[in-house]
Amino acid sequence: MQKSPIHPFSATIMAWYVEHQRELPWRQTKDPYAIWLSEIILQQTRVAQGLPYYERLLAAFPTVRDLAEAPEALLLRLWQGLGYYSRARNLQKAAQMVMRDFAGDFPRTYDEIITLPGVGPYTAAAIASFAFNEAKAVVDGNVFRVLSRVFEVETDIVSSSARGVFTSLAQSLIPSEDPAGFNQSIMEFGALQCTPAPDCSVCPLRVSCAAFSASRVAELPVKSKKTKVKEIQMDYLVIEQKGQLLVRERTENGIWKGLWEFYLIEGSLEWLPFPRQTLKSPPVHQLSHRKINCEAWHVQVPDNFDLEIPAGYGWMSPTEFESKGKPVLLLNLITDNLDCPILQDISPAYL
DNA sequence: AAGTCGGGGAC
């Protein structure tokens, strides 16, 4: 088998990487479990935001067995504040699959790794290359940006064909000698040098970058879609009786599944004949796909009143509620109303 | 192919 010479692009970014790489903990290990954990955390998440979660989760669950056997509620509490909570649920499903289907030994090939829930083409390529040096090119947001500019690829990165186009290109550039180094290099290059608004004056690819030569750096990559934001209302009653709170787990599919919340007002609340004290409303909770307006009230139910418990809800002590994962919206609600005594007993800390 | 799913940082 003939060894193809390394492409100038690959040589340049890999040399750049040697000089400019950040020291990140998941780059110091070959443990596929730790690498997998880091990749799930970093999906659609900046390094700075994910880093403390990686340290904390790896300390709490040092092995895939520890993760597989953990209570899901604990995992979601540790994931609190990171968002995309299905990542955490899939993470544990995958850990249990590794224990059951792979005898506790993390799968070693791209084709096996991608069968794990929560692991798609990007993550499987990342794990296979970083942990096992399999020559599978990663394609993430950084790779779209770098390759679209350097080679002036105008394929809309939102289109269904984009992944195939960019994967083929990246795969043609990956050197068989060091797939892991190439993958790390191109992503780090996109994260630090070829950023959305780059400083091309210090770029080592300046002379060979097609977009720079054509003064089209700002136009690439092409991305057509713009997500529209729906505005919704979520009002809460902090219902208290005998030092307990009326709360529930969000079990339905959708936003915040697996997290816990106070009594959510969906329609009218005529069923509750008690005075309410207005709580300070958190500012508008802005998500990438939702704009959530929130109002909240505190209700003290007399000890001797036999309240009819709404379906799905139950009484819980503030201490136990603290141990559950909660949306940041609720953490903000708690933080903003610490003059309400029962809310003082719920630590609003993320970590 | 389009929609859903969080939260936050950079500009």
Place this chain on the structure above:
DNA sequence: GTCCCAGACTT
């Protein structure tokens, strides 16, 4: 305000 981040899953 806009963009997008080491994307994957559902419909």
